[in-house]
Structure formats: structure tokens, C-alpha cells
Amino acid sequence: MASQQPWVDWQWVVGHRPLIVELVGEHLELTVLAVAIGTAVSFPLALAARRWTRLYPPLLTAAGVVYAIPSLALFSLLLPWTGLSRTTALIGLVGYTLLILVRNIVAGLDGVPDEVREAASGLGYGNVRRLVAVELPLALPAIVAGVRIATVTTIGLVTVAALIGHGGLGQLILDGLNRDFRTPLVVGSALSVAMAATADVGLLLAQRRLSPWSGPGRP
Amino acid sequence: MDFLVEVAAYFNDRANWRGEAGLANLIGEHLWVSAVAMAVALAVALPLGLVLGHLGRGGVVAINVSNIGRALPSFAVLVIALQVSSIGTTPALVALVALAIPPMVTNSYVGIREVDDELVESGRGMGMTGRQVFTGVELPVAIPLVMAGVRTAAVQVVGTATLAALVGYGGLGALVVLGLRTGDNVEVFAGALAVAVLALATEVVLGRVQRALTPAPLRRGQGRVEEVEAVAPRPIWAR
Numbered sequence: 229m230a231s232q233q234p235w236v237d238w239q240w241v242v243g244h245r246p247l248i249v250e251l252v253g254e255h256l257e258l259t260v261l262a263v264a265i266g267t268a269v270s271f272p273l274a275l276a277a278r279r280w281t282r283l284y285p286p287l288l289t290a291a292g293v294v295y296a297i298p299s300l301a302l303f304s305l306l307l308p309w310t311g312l313s314r315t316t317a318l319i320g321l322v323g324y325t326l327l328i329l330v331r332n333i334v335a336g337l338d339g340v341p342d343e344v345r346e347a348a349s350g351l352g353y354g355n356v357r358r359l360v361a362v363e364l365p366l367a368l369p370a371i372v373a374g375v376r377i378a379t380v381t382t383i384g385l386v387t388v389a390a391l392i393g394h395g396g397l398g399q400l401i402l403d404g405l406n407r408d409f410r411t412p413l414v415v416g417s418a419l420s421v422a423m424a425a426t427a428d429v430g431l432l433l434a435q436r437r438l439s440p441w442s443g444p445g446r447p
Numbered sequence: 448m449d450f451l452v453e454v455a456a457y458f459n460d461r462a463n464w465r466g467e468a469g470l471a472n473l474i475g476e477h478l479w480v481s482a483v484a485m486a487v488a489l490a491v492a493l494p495l496g497l498v499l500g501h502l503g504r505g506g507v508v509a510i511n512v513s514n515i516g517r518a519l520p521s522f523a524v525l526v527i528a529l530q531v532s533s534i535g536t537t538p539a540l541v542a543l544v545a546l547a548i549p550p551m552v553t554n555s556y557v558g559i560r561e562v563d564d565e566l567v568e569s570g571r572g573m574g575m576t577g578r579q580v581f582t583g584v585e586l587p588v589a590i591p592l593v594m595a596g597v598r599t600a601a602v603q604v605v606g607t608a609t610l611a612a613l614v615g616y617g618g619l620g621a622l623v624v625l626g627l628r629t630g631d632n633v634e635v636f637a638g639a640l641a642v643a644v645l646a647l648a649t650e651v652v653l654g655r656v657q658r659a660l661t662p663a664p665l666r667r668g669q670g671r672v673e674e675v676e677a678v679a680p681r682p683i684w685a686r
Contacts, residue, residue, distance in 0.1 A: 296647050302639075304627075304635045305643065380514070381517055383520075384519065405614075413526055416523065421518050421519060
């Protein structure tokens with residue numbers, strides 16, 4: 229298989245621009261949806277785990293079990309119920325974000341100093357207002373750290389979903405494998421890595437703007 | 448429920464366990480490639496991470512390597528490895544080793560760095576040499592984090608070994624990949640279930656090993672130490 233073909237055939241890239249753009253779009257869409265749904269699910273779970281601390285260990289174990297199941301296996305285990313659909317890919321991708329997100333949200337909220345919490349209560353803040361106006365902003369760096377890990381992990385996992393037909397750039401990698409043609413393989417891999425790096429840095433910069441007090445050198 | 452009955456029947460059928468494409472052989476192949484990859488990765492990653500941690504050097508690289516590893520899709524690494532080697536075991540091994548090294552380097556580096564300075568100072572004060580401080584103080588205290596990295600890597604390796612079927616290596620992924628191609632959902636499900644059980648077993652067994660290796664006074668009842676990732680480091684490209 230050590231063929232003499234070049235790594236990138238630029239003519240193919242230029243000719244297939246619409247396809248590449250479409251797959252980048254699909255990749256982004258799956259990632260954003262998975263992380264957004266994952267965050268929406270993780271928040272109430274994390275709040276519940278803090279309210280009823282006995283829930284936390286079993287919750288982590290359950291999320292850990294999902295996390296340990298290999299991606300291709302998880303997608304495959306869903307096939308009998310949701311078929312080769314985008315839902316299958318999404319359920320799997322969301323499942324992987326839960327462990328990371330719940331853990332970081334809980335860690336972030338746990339990190340809020342008790343004095344701050346008491347000060348807010350002393351000022352007459354109710355539980356909800358205290359959470360939204362005081363605790364969440366302070367927990368933001370840890371939460372965003374979780375969102376970053378979840379996002380980068382999801383971008384990588386989306387490529388595997390190509391095997392069930394919904395893999396964004398993974399489709400290019402699979403195509404390259406099936407036809408022994410390096411160009412789509414290299415383009416798909418490079419764009420996937422670039423997307424992960426961009427998302428990672430973008431989220432970090434967004435977090436710095438949202439919580440300027442946690443500058444460089446702090447978590 | 449009919450479907451699950453069919454899956455159960457698949458596992459009950461002796462014929463599905465025998466032969467080169469049988470479950471027994473596939474499980475063996477799966478574990479073999481995972482074990483070899485882990486052995487190679489351990490031999491590279493642990494000395495590297497531990498020594499860097501002990502010397503307090505190369506932290507930027509040691510910490511960010513797992514960030515980069517996370518961004519590299521294992522599927523892509525596998526298929527690219529196939530391009531530079533021949534079909535079969537080699538690309539699978541290359542990809543699995545590449546996947547396993549980052550979390551172990553990061554965790555062993557951080558594990559050693561996180562050892563309380565006062566402990567290290569006490570060791571020195573007692574006249575321990577650098578090597579003695581490392582083996583007698585830093586390593587035992589760092590074991591939970593180091594082993595958490597090993598566990599994370601091993602679970603990922605067992606999981607990704609599933610994809611190795613795509614590059615012509617067998618393993619349980621062969622059932623999934625073949626089943627997906629032929630539309631045999633029972634075979635896909637059976638293969639996936641077997642892989643999931645294998646990955647979870649790896650997690651549980653290594654969790655036990657982690658606990659057993661941790662010096663008794665350091666074992667807390669509150670469960671396991673996780674991979675170092677509660678707070679993500681700044682990526683290397685953002686420095």
C-alpha cells in the first residue's frame with residue numbers, strides 16, 4: 229500500500245470545494261449540537277449532585293460507564309433503535325460529553341468560596357439569583373475548561389460517526405481509506421485537527437473576556 | 448425484544464465462537480494488539496513523564512501533549528498510519544501507541560509535580576539522594592495519578608482497537624465493520640456489546656490495580672483519582 233501517490237492532489241481539493249465546505253458544516257453542526265445538548269443535560273445533573281451529594285458518586289459512575297464504551301460500539305449499540313440516523317450519532321456524542329461536563333461544573337461550583345456565597349445571601353440574594361449572578365460567573369473558568377475538553381473530544385469522535393453515515397470530515401477520511409486515495413484522507417484529518425485547535429483557542433479567549441479576573445497563570 | 452433474543456442466540460451459538468473469525472479468536476486478537484500497544488506506550492511514556500516531573504522540566508510539552516492527542520482523531524491517525532506501512536498489525540499498533548502515550552505522559556508528569564514540596568524537602572533533609580527521593584517519596588505518592596493515566600490510556604486503546612478492523616487487523620471490530628457493510632445488525636450489535644464489555648472490564652480491573660498499588664495510607668474511601676483534566680491547561684498554540 230506504499231503507493232507513490234502524492235499526499236495532496238490540489239486539483240481534487242479545488243474541484244471538491246463545495247463538498248468539503250458542506251462536510252465542515254456538518255462536522256461543526258454535530259459538534260455544536262452535541263456540546264450544547266450535553267451542557268443542557270449536565271447542568272441540572274450537576275446541580276442535583278451538589279444539592280443531594282449522595283447522588284454524585286453513582287452519577288459519575290454511570291457517566292464513566294458511557295465514557296468507557298468505545299465510540300464505534302456505542303453508535304452500533306444504538307442502531308437497532310435509532311438506525312443509521314443523525315440521532316444515533318448525536319446520542320452517542322452527547323453521552324461522551326456528560327462525564328467531562330458534569331465533573332467540571334461540579335468542580336467549578338465547589339470552588340466558589342463559602343464567604344462569597346454567604347456575602348451574596350447576606351445581601352438578600354435568593355438561591356437562584358445567587359447561582360446565576362455570583363456562583364456561575366466565578367465557576368466559569370472551570371466550566372469553560374470542561375466545555376473545551378468536551379468540544380475537542382467531540383470533534384475527534386464525529387469522524388468515527390462516518391461509519392454510520394454522519395461523520396462530517398470523517399466521511400473524507402473514510403473515502404480516502406476505501407479508495408486508497410490520500411487526498412481526502414489528509415484534507416479530512418487536517419481540517420478536523422484545525423477545527424479542534426480553533427475551537428479550543430476560541431473558547432479560551434471567550435472565557436478570558438467573560439471572566440477577566442482569571443487571567444493567565446490562573447486556572 | 449426479538450432483536451435482543453437474536454443477539455443472545457448469536458452468543459449462544461457455539462459455531463460463532465470457533466474458527467479464525469470466531470469470537471474467541473477475535474477477543475484474543477483484540478486483547479493482544481491492545482496489550483502490545485500498551486506495553487510499548489508504557490515503556491515510552493512512563494519514564495518520560497516521571498523523569499520530566501522529577502526534574503521539573505518540559506512541563507509545557509508534558510501537559511499539552513494530551514491536549515494535542517485529544518485533538519487528533521484516532522480514526523485519522525489509524526488511516527494515515529496505514530499509508531506509511533502495510534495493511535494489518537503495524538498501522539493498528541502505531542495508532543494505538545500514539546493514542547496511549549499522551550495521557551500517560553501528562554498524568555505521570557503532573558502526578559510527580561503535585562507531590563507536596565514539604566514531603567520532598569523532608570526526604571532531602573533525611574539525607575536521601577535524588578534517586579531515593581524519587582523512588583521512596585515522589586513515586587509512591589504519585590501512584591494514584593500515574594495509574595489513572597494508565598487506566599485512561601488502556602480504556603482508549605481497547606476502544607480504538609475496534610477501529611483497527613478498518614485497516615485490515617482483526618479484533619472484535621471486525622464483527623462491527625463487517626456487519627455494517629453487510630447490513631447484519633445482529634453481528635454489529637454482538638461485536639459492539641463484546642467490545643463494550645471488554646472496555647468496561649479494563650476500566651474495572653485497572654481501577655483495582657490502581658487501588659492495590661496505592662500505598663495504604665493514601666487510599667481514601669472516596670473512590671478513584673481521575674485523569675488530570677478537571678481544569679484544562681492552556682493549549683500550546685495559545686501561549
